[in-house]
Amino acid sequence: MKRLFALGACLAIPLLAVAPCGHQAVAQSVLDGSDKKAATPFTRSTLKTLETRFAGGHPRFRKLALHSTAEKKQVLCGEFSLSTVKAPADDSFVLFGATEGGDAPVVYEPKDIPTELDFREVNQWINHGADLEDLEEMGCVPEGSYRQYSDKLNLVLQHRKTNTTR
Template sequence: MKRFLALCAILPGLGCLGATGSGLVTTAAAQTVVDGSMPKAPTAFVSGSLKALVSRAQDKHAAVRHLSVHDTVDKKQVLCGEVSTDPASPPSAGSFMPFGAIEGGDGPIVFEGRDIPAALDFREVNQWINYGADMEDLEEMGCVPEGSYRAYSDKLNKVLEHRKVNGLH
């Protein structure tokens, strides 16, 4: 519903319609919980979600931090945290991106946290709207503070008001 409302607001303006260590075994990439936030007895869902998250990193080393697990009202587990593929040891603080996964869902969602540029080419608009959808999903899961999606959407709308079309302002 929030996505629909956001698109209704955006489209008219466009002129168009944890314990440290490598506690989990992975096959292709290494993963480390850098801050001691790994649950003491991770469930199959938590282990599987972290393994799926690391597999997205391809052959890079993935570090995770700020892991937390909570239940939805439907008694499904939600895993939240931050992930970095920065090869530095330890990864730079600015390289971590929020992620979340819900039991029975399609897999972890990662908000890439790219800064919205001062101007956007018309061809890039959908890409930035999709990034916002990831933030919205993370907010609904309880993985980012309430209002995060709104702040992102407000900033994007301000940029889109002054967007470039075919290289022109």
């Protein structure tokens, strides 16, 4: 019985690193570049992928959150900054999300949609919104985030259409 209890305790310790109360410690250790051992293998590999993808910037991570999908796959959400200062400004952070066994992590840089768009830029803004939609499906951004983005983009495009018909 004691062995079973000890085994259960040993197996539960790694799970504590991803429990809601453990997020701050994991995020802090990642942000300051210290001990990444507290993260799961999926988390470590995702962060390594992002570090490789943005090798010139040495990303700083924060607000890491890990949850599971209905298919029992892990989803990692968070933010990173490529700023070279020790304490990056909040507006320098971009959102990311990754699903275990999925493609490369999805990265979304929040940008304000301009009041007017050149016709050649429309596809760029539509594709930009697709990343936000992916993050919403992963549960990394609040539900309705993509809808707000899409509504604002459509409003700008409608305004452009009325100006071109004059």
